Amino acid sequence: MKLVTILGARPQFIKAAPFSEVFRKENEEVLVHTGQHYDANMSAVFFAELGIPKPDYNIGVGSGSHGVQTGRMLEKIEEIILKEMPDGMLVYGDTNSTLAGALAASKLHIPVIHVEAGLRSYNKHMPEEQNRVLTDHISDLLLCPTQTAVDNLEKEGITAGVINTGDIMLDTVQRNKEISKNRYADGAWLDELSFENGEIHRFKEKEYYLATIHRAENTDDDMKLREIFSAFEMMEMPVLIPLHPRTRKRIAELDIKLNNVTIIKPAGYLLMLYLTSNAYMVVTDSGGLQKEAYFLKTPCTTLRDQTEWIETLENGWNRLSPIVGTAILETVSRPLHCLQHPQPPLFGDGNAAEHICQAILKRGGIAT
Structure with a gap:
């Protein structure tokens, strides 16, 4: 064929x-x-x-x-x-x-x-x-x-x-998670990060938030984008963001200050897999990253009112948050009871x- x-x-x-x-x-x-x-x-x-x-x-x-x-x-x-x-x-x-x-x-x-x-x-x-x-x-x-x-x-x-x-994304994660782990073990992942701006924090495994923001509904709305980054600045752990070019441009236009946030260039698949696996939590508006976080047993907060991946919401592995600074902070600070729950084979x-x-x-x- x-x-x-x-x-x-x-x-x-x-x-x-x-x-x-x-x-x-x-x-x-x-x-x-x-x-x-x-x-x-x-x-x-x-x-x-x-x-x-x-x-x-x-x-x-x-x-x-x-x-x-x-x-x-x-x-x-x-x-x-x-x-x-x-x-x-x-x-x-x-x-x-x-x-x-x-x-x-x-x-x-x-x-x-x-x-x-x-x-x-x-x-x-x-x-x-x-x-x-x-x-x-x-x-x-x-x-x-x-x-x-x-x-x-x-x-x-x-x-x-x-x-x-x-x-099929589960296939790819399962085939590559050990490759990623071996490649970036013992802090080697820090050597490959391409820092752009913001504070350069000492990122430790399970002691940072991994965030991605790219959807037009968030990046094209000045108020929403300011609310998101305002919340990032107030989080208890540093926020690492592989930033979409469009979002990077919008942040510059709005002159958003970055102190608790470190921006890096978009990461390759293996590095992103490692960053996701070792983050305390993923904070994203991406559909695919919600799933990858779930597959890797990393809690997730989705900055949207809906998700097409409702399976990830089971047992609180993923939570939706409205784009309001206080709501985002409350959601990312929730107790992670999901870590005590096994994941059924929904995918x-x-x-x-x-x-x-x-x-x-x-x-x-x-x-x-």
Whole structure:
């Protein structure tokens, strides 16, 4: 079988690594990198560390509004499909790259395979929610990471071609956590941090907060961004932030002072895995990092009103917080009773890549 696979952002690189390894043993995969994430620390380093094959095409779309990005990608992906004539189009997650790939294939009657189908935050102000809903409704094979995702699709009348394969990000975490641990043991991780600004603290394992802030709903709202960093300044342990370029620009524009906060450049996957595993708590607005924290048994506070990963909320491993300084401080200071609770296998058995490959080959990329 021949598939065209669309990649464009950090979470998709992480998901692609185990699947490509399994699928390419007996099949052909054409990788298309849209260039949605083009910074080396948010793109190239993931290909190198995770052993992802070199992309066959790099569209290089770069930054731009959602409409501009999606439109440019749609045009280029259509050209690639017409040239390659694949048996199916595989897309991951909920980015503009995901929607562009799905639309281009659907209009050319190429079956669409959506990995990580069925997620819902039920907040259509989020571009990611729009992307995932639209992609699900034009997909032929919907490969879900959890039973909750399967149930979400059923509520929308989608039952054909829906399979719970487990979460492929769990595959990647399990394959790399020991590699990360061995690489960064005994303080070696400090040598690789690329400090940008803020106070340079003596970071000790389990004595720092790891934070990421990148969603437009937070970075584009001056009041919310000030509330978040005001809370960071008042936390009892230092805050380490691998900062998205867009957020870095916004902090400079607002002249936000950093004392309890240290900013570093975006970290590669292995380093980020280590930082997450050894943090006291993760504080984030990222969907993927919520899960990685859960997989690594690190408590998490999510700076959003909803999460598409409701499984992580069980037993308090993850808590949602409104963007108000006092609420954030209260949430990150909660007793961590979750550490006494075992985690049920809500995200599968760690072999999602094999399950996904089997599902695709069994149906020939087309749902019955």
